[in-house]
Amino acid sequence: MKNQQVIIDSLPKGKLTAANYRLAEADVAEPGAGEVLVKTIAFAITAGTRAGLQGSASYAGAPQTGIVMNGTGVGTVIKSNDGSFGAGDSVVGPTGWQAYSIHKAKALTKIPTAHQPVDYLGPLGVNGLTAYFGLLEVGQPKAGETVMVSAAAGSVGHIVGQIAKIKGCRVVGVCGDDAKANVLTSDLGFDVAVNYKDANYRQSLKDATPNGVDVYFDNTGGMILGSALFRMNVGGRIACCGVVSQYDTDSPEPGPKGVPGLLVNKRITMRGFLVFDYAAHYAEAREEIAGWLKSGQLKALTDEVKGLAAAPGAFVDLLAGGNLGTRIVRLDG
Amino acid sequence: MKNQQVIIDSLPKGKLTAANYRLAEADVAEPGAGEVLVKTIAFAITAGTRAGLQGSASYAGAPQTGIVMNGTGVGTVIKSNDGSFGAGDSVVGPTGWQAYSIHKAKALTKIPTAHQPVDYLGPLGVNGLTAYFGLLEVGQPKAGETVMVSAAAGSVGHIVGQIAKIKGCRVVGVCGDDAKANVLTSDLGFDVAVNYKDANYRQSLKDATPNGVDVYFDNTGGMILGSALFRMNVGGRIACCGVVSQYDTDSPEPGPKGVPGLLVNKRITMRGFLVFDYAAHYAEAREEIAGWLKSGQLKALTDEVKGLAAAPGAFVDLLAGGNLGTRIVRLDG
Numbered sequence: 254m255k256n257q258q259v260i261i262d263s264l265p266k267g268k269l270t271a272a273n274y275r276l277a278e279a280d281v282a283e284p285g286a287g288e289v290l291v292k293t294i295a296f297a298i299t300a301g302t303r304a305g306l307q308g309s310a311s312y313a314g315a316p317q318t319g320i321v322m323n324g325t326g327v328g329t330v331i332k333s334n335d336g337s338f339g340a341g342d343s344v345v346g347p348t349g350w351q352a353y354s355i356h357k358a359k360a361l362t363k364i365p366t367a368h369q370p371v372d373y374l375g376p377l378g379v380n381g382l383t384a385y386f387g388l389l390e391v392g393q394p395k396a397g398e399t400v401m402v403s404a405a406a407g408s409v410g411h412i413v414g415q416i417a418k419i420k421g422c423r424v425v426g427v428c429g430d431d432a433k434a435n436v437l438t439s440d441l442g443f444d445v446a447v448n449y450k451d452a453n454y455r456q457s458l459k460d461a462t463p464n465g466v467d468v469y470f471d472n473t474g475g476m477i478l479g480s481a482l483f484r485m486n487v488g489g490r491i492a493c494c495g496v497v498s499q500y501d502t503d504s505p506e507p508g509p510k511g512v513p514g515l516l517v518n519k520r521i522t523m524r525g526f527l528v529f530d531y532a533a534h535y536a537e538a539r540e541e542i543a544g545w546l547k548s549g550q551l552k553a554l555t556d557e558v559k560g561l562a563a564a565p566g567a568f569v570d571l572l573a574g575g576n577l578g579t580r581i582v583r584l585d586g
Numbered sequence: 587m588k589n590q591q592v593i594i595d596s597l598p599k600g601k602l603t604a605a606n607y608r609l610a611e612a613d614v615a616e617p618g619a620g621e622v623l624v625k626t627i628a629f630a631i632t633a634g635t636r637a638g639l640q641g642s643a644s645y646a647g648a649p650q651t652g653i654v655m656n657g658t659g660v661g662t663v664i665k666s667n668d669g670s671f672g673a674g675d676s677v678v679g680p681t682g683w684q685a686y687s688i689h690k691a692k693a694l695t696k697i698p699t700a701h702q703p704v705d706y707l708g709p710l711g712v713n714g715l716t717a718y719f720g721l722l723e724v725g726q727p728k729a730g731e732t733v734m735v736s737a738a739a740g741s742v743g744h745i746v747g748q749i750a751k752i753k754g755c756r757v758v759g760v761c762g763d764d765a766k767a768n769v770l771t772s773d774l775g776f777d778v779a780v781n782y783k784d785a786n787y788r789q790s791l792k793d794a795t796p797n798g799v800d801v802y803f804d805n806t807g808g809m810i811l812g813s814a815l816f817r818m819n820v821g822g823r824i825a826c827c828g829v830v831s832q833y834d835t836d837s838p839e840p841g842p843k844g845v846p847g848l849l850v851n852k853r854i855t856m857r858g859f860l861v862f863d864y865a866a867h868y869a870e871a872r873e874e875i876a877g878w879l880k881s882g883q884l885k886a887l888t889d890e891v892k893g894l895a896a897a898p899g900a901f902v903d904l905l906a907g908g909n910l911g912t913r914i915v916r917l918d919g
Binding site: 505521 | 829839840841843845849854860863
């Protein structure tokens with residue numbers, strides 16, 4: 254049995270290109286004691302993994318070449334040497350960009366048969382949980398408040414905005430494309446969506462937030478974070494989730510003006526978080542999110558690509574803002 | 587009866603100079619109904635008031651010329667048209683840089699006869715309360731943790747470090763002068779003090795914080811904030827109190843690198859605060875601080891200057907780091 258893999262061939266200098274990756278074939282090994290062999294159904298491409306290719310070590314570890322590209326995937330158990338999994342189970346875990354992977358049982362989570370496996374890459378997976386905990390626990394929005402979210406049409410952002418609507422907030426999304434902006438307001442219930450690439454972005458944001466911003470969910474850092482700081486209300490909260498504006502480069506910009514001056518003047522709390530810190534509460538969160546999906550209050554946008562060979566290009570395109578919702582690479586046909 | 591005043595004659599372009607001020611003489615008016623006439627004993631010069639002279643409006647309001655320079659002072663009531671004050675009472679309030687001032691009664695706080703009035707410009711005044719609430723409420727230090735404070739020999743910083751020691755923390759002060767550093771460690775009990783002007787500052791800070799930094803009390807912003815971000819531990823707290831590195835200029839720098847990337851990776855909370863938000867708890871805080879002063883656990887450093895004419899130069903010098911502790915201008919001889 255042969256495994257197809259996408260290998261990190263070289264670390265990007267400047268912007269990432271598809272040439273930083275190569276396709277490879279390898280034998281599929283036998284799972285050892287307590288291990289599980291998984292055949293990938295699909296994996297998600299997320300901007301945050303770009304940080305793992307940057308010069309300095311991030312929470313994802315120091316960058317490395319010659320290894321399979323990392324990523325969260327869903328798959329089917331082929332063979333299990335652990336009592337908690339059996340052949341045919343659907344699972345989610347750190348499959349990476351490859352057709353088969355072997356895991357310690359504790360690295361995998363079983364997906365209940367009631368759910369579609371790919372939902373565990375979107376609203377019921379890391380992206381949905383990040384939106385849920387980042388907005389509700391870090392942002393602490395109250396009904397009637399204004400919530401602003403950047404990369405609003407992205408895998409996390411489009412869920413953040415919808416949860417904020419469920420909680421009774423006014424929701425302003427920032428994205429880089431008018432077509433995306435239209436989806437956010439027409440299909441997902443955002444009150445306003447503004448395009449940060451417009452020349453009059455700052456004025457549009459001001460018009461979109463007549464009562465200021467109480468909670469800003471930051472997926473981008475950079476200029477959009479800077480614009481949010483000027484719109485924040487006294488006592489506002491900024492949930493720092495990601496820094497996509499600074500990933501695809503080897504010379505990240507300095508922080509925005511107004512840090513820390515505006516934090517002081519407006520008594521703003523800026524708090525970084527990682528979803529893994531909330532692992533003890535995933536089950537309740539998934540239950541609530543699944544309920545919203547079922548009732549139609551929450552819609553998951555998925556942006557599908559087919560086949561391993563398409564993954565590097567799809568990642569490059571995602572970093573340029575090409576995705577609408579969660580970008581998933583399907584290997585199941 | 588004549589009043590001597592320091593007037594803001596022009597707004598600074600670039601760095602503040604004494605020529606931005608002029609001395610003036612005016613008649614002392616009669617206090618109206620509910621008003622109190624106060625003769626200034628002394629006032630404090632604090633870096634934060636420099637922000638009020640910058641181009642954009644801060645919490646201190648938009649900059650303005652032709653008015654008396656603002657500042658907190660202590661004084662003696664000369665005449666009172668309000669039942670809560672009587673001639674001879676010592677009070678603290680927004681006297682500004684002048685010999686006499688008239689206030690609505692509610693703008694003044696009576697100083698108990700048990701205390702020295704000038705202590706209400708230092709440890710029992712806004713500076714001490716800022717240190718107290720910023721460290722304890724925003725920073726939330728626990729015994730055994732490492733607390734770092736910038737402008738550590740300043741009016742707020744030298745109190746922050748001592749309160750952190752009282753709470754059982756390891757305390758690292760950052761200042762810009764070896765003589766100040768020596769006072770912090772020899773006289774005030776700081777564990778280490780490092781000089782940010784040294785060429786090897788970053789390495790010295792690293793050596794001074796072998797277990798990282800759990801709480802950083804930021805009085806400066808800029809490069810020192812940037813250096814702190816790299817030393818913060820997971821779950822660290824940054825209390826944003828002031829931005830003295832960016833006040834004395836009309837072209838403030840961008841924020842430090844690592845905002846928001848390091849906040850995410852290390853789940854850091856950065857929170858701006860103003861002491862006025864804690865006004866409901868001033869009384870308890872003053873009681874606790876007074877206890878520490880009495881027991882000798884807390885020493886207040888005061889840096890005195892005599893006479894109104896010296897105030898502008900003393901402010902310019904303070905912005906260049908010339909003060910050790912709270913800089914006070916005495917008008918009482």
